[in-house]
Amino acid sequence: MQVPLLDLKAQYAIIREEIIPAVQAVLESQIFNIGPAVKELEKTIADYCGCKAAVGVSSGTDALLVSLMALGIGPGDEVITTPFTFFATAGGIWRVGARPVFVDIDPETFNIAPAGIEAAVTEKTKALLPVHLFGQMAEMEAIMPIAERHGLAVIEDAAQAIGASRNGRMAGSMGTMGCLSFYATKTLGAFGDGGMVVTQDAELAERLEKIRNHGQGGSYVHEFIGGNFRLDNLQAAVLGVKMRHLADWLDRRQAIGRRYGELLADCAEVVTPIIHPPNVSSFNYYVIRAQRRDELRAFLTDRGIGTSIYYQLCLHEQECFASLGYRRGQFPHAEQAAGEVLALPVYPEMADEQIAVVAEGIKSFYA
Ligand SMILES: *Cc1c(COP(=O)(O)O)cnc(C)c1O
Secondary structure: OOEOOOOHHHHHHHHHHHHHHHHHHHHHHOOOOOOHHHHHHHHHHHHHHOOOEEEEEOOHHHHHHHHHHHOOOOOOOEEEEOOOOOHHHHHHHHHOOOEEEEOOEOOOOOOEOHHHHHHHOOOOEEEEEOEOHHHOOOOHHHHHHHHHHHOOEEEEEOOOOOOOEEOOEEOOOOOOEEEEEOOOOOOOOOOOOOEEEEEOOHHHHHHHHHHOEOOEOOOOOEOOOOOEOEOOHHHHHHHHHHHOOHHHHHHHHHHHHHHHHHHHOOOOOEEOOOOOOOEEOOOOOEEEEEOOHHHHHHHHHHOOEOOEOOOOOOHHHOHHHHHHOOOOOOOHHHHHHHHHEEEEOOOOOOOHHHHHHHHHHHHHHHO
């Protein structure tokens, strides 16, 4: 039995009958940029996340970028984040001209360890950028007071965390802004690229709306310099349909997470995800730590089981950030994680037998 890492065709087969009329309605309307479907999706997602406003943008990457732009962060500024995340987190900081400052992770959750943040704050620090990695929220109740003490904004990279919560608060709702991604491998995926910024601040939302459209206030009147960061109406129509299924999909992801946990409990060579009690993980990715990770991965590939590695090289070790002056050894927990993590298949349409096949494959490798 083949078990792909992700099976988008299986999801499409289920929602096809709902998707086609929604897409057709956009085609008939011939409204392709910010249109009714975008406005409706913004409202739906703002409500879902428990936020006052949401602004649809072109990708998760651009959600981060426009958030930094909205805060006026630029050259000479520093933004504190994790070295163990997708590239876009630090890429956005760099692109506005600011400096990414890394703080090591908590080895249990893979998220930025709040204990290290305060020591990294300088006079140049303007924001904290925690990432809710793999669908588990960072320790926001420890992070927010640090931000308040130092007058810093908080941008939540919730690209992997729509539907995740902590102490009942939804991912994206606790910081100054939360950034969502609708990339195909994310829990809520568009038919192409898309993203959204959620916030409790209506004024900030207005600014974000202008930034995504070249800083236009009125027609062809530019108050400041933004860019083309718009979300397509077509993508919003697709996402609007998928939103109706999100709660069920999250339930299934959590059930799959629990099942893997049970099946792998007696496998001493792997560590299954450690979800801290205040958190409800969305299991956007199901990531284990594994001994002899690369050999295990090759073994599973031979058996037709798809896996991935998020992420095999920490950001402080990336060539493009060499000028930041970081060295290997500075963030030992992140570096160790990069050598051990392995993402297993997880998608709502996955069958119980497939979960068993993956667990079986892992156990036979070590046996
Ligand atoms: C996917 C992702 C992004 C970027 O989102 P895109 O929509 O692919 O641009 C940013 N941060 C994290 C943590 C992500 O996983």
